[in-house]
Amino acid sequence: MTYDSNNIFAKILRGEIPCKKIDEDEHTLSFADINPQAPVHILVIPKGAYCDWADFAATASAVEMAAFTKAIHRVAELTGISKTGYRVISNTGLDSHQEVPHLHMHVLGGAPVGPLVLAKS
Numbered sequence: 001m002t003y004d005s006n007n008i009f010a011k012i013l014r015g016e017i018p019c020k021k022i023d024e025d026e027h028t029l030s031f032a033d034i035n036p037q038a039p040v041h042i043l044v045i046p047k048g049a050y051c052d053w054a055d056f057a058a059t060a061s062a063v064e065m066a067a068f069t070k071a072i073h074r075v076a077e078l079t080g081i082s083k084t085g086y087r088v089i090s091n092t093g094l095d096s097h098q099e100v101p102h103l104h105m106h107v108l109g110g111a112p113v114g115p116l117v118l119a120k121s
Helices: 007-011 053-057 061-077
Strands: 022-026 028-032 040-046 086-089 106-108
Touching: 007 028, 007 040, 022 061, 040 061, 053 061, 053 106, 061 106
Parallel strands: none
Antiparallel strands: 022 028, 028 040, 040 106, 086 106
């Protein structure tokens, strides 16, 4: 997958599309998902142009990686879901149904999120 600088998250980062911001720092932006799958559903994205987890792991700096990890924790704290539990999901590639070619983590909580979804045999 190649990075598309016109993807929706790139447009949000450039301020072309509004978002309900939850948290932001030098390297990350976190905002409410427009189609929430749980009472709390936040997207955490790096500000760098990374297609997916594989791209980020291979090319991001240690500072960016640390900031991304800390942003996920901050979102859980800010939304109160760190007390009861939450799930962090990243889709990478076609088989996972990744829809936006910009790395993003879904942080879901606020209610039981159910068991993990497993592929059918």
